[in-house]
Amino acid sequence: MAFVLLSISTSAVSLEKPTLDPALLSLLRQAASEADSFDNQYDAQVWLVEKEPALARLVKDPTQRISLLKLIHSEASRAGLSPEIVLALIEVESHFDGYAVSSAGAQGIMQIMPFWKHEIGRPEDNLINIQTNLRYGCTILKYYLDREKGRLADALARYNGSYGQYWYSERVLDSWAKHWR
Numbered sequence: 001m002a003f004v005l006l007s008i009s010t011s012a013v014s015l016e017k018p019t020l021d022p023a024l025l026s027l028l029r030q031a032a033s034e035a036d037s038f039d040n041q042y043d044a045q046v047w048l049v050e051k052e053p054a055l056a057r058l059v060k061d062p063t064q065r066i067s068l069l070k071l072i073h074s075e076a077s078r079a080g081l082s083p084e085i086v087l088a089l090i091e092v093e094s095h096f097d098g099y100a101v102s103s104a105g106a107q108g109i110m111q112i113m114p115f116w117k118h119e120i121g122r123p124e125d126n127l128i129n130i131q132t133n134l135r136y137g138c139t140i141l142k143y144y145l146d147r148e149k150g151r152l153a154d155a156l157a158r159y160n161g162s163y164g165q166y167w168y169s170e171r172v173l174d175s176w177a178k179h180w181r
Helices: 001-008 021-033 041-056 062-079 084-093 116-121 128-146 152-160 167-180
Strands: none
Touching: 001 062, 041 062, 041 084, 041 167, 062 084, 062 128, 084 128, 084 152, 084 167, 128 152
């Protein structure tokens, strides 16, 4: 069954049987069976198999990659966002470096400004914690997307603090088109 899933996801690229590490396939199967943000295990396995190679270029450890993909899918889905857009945003913001800190002080994988913790009355939150960072980032992006009535480019510009300019939105959408959709 795993070969059928793999051949579906790679058929546009190659007609040859893909060479995947059996340990990675085992991790993907386990992750799919534990994923709670998918409609079913089949959808989980297909999505993880499709996204894992794109993330492999940025996150070397396979266990960390699968765990991160599951968490991103879960938090994006919880917020009502496309997980693929969140993946693209993270690539642009931090290149999946959970310890990233910008010159402006934004922290973590989605580059959250620390003032948000104080605004919501949770100064003890750790923005370097990936789940916390994803929860903040996805919630903020969803708020801006709703505020902009679904206009993604405007929501992304607000997220970045560059509203009225589209250089940031273009970077995220370019990443999405090249690596995540």
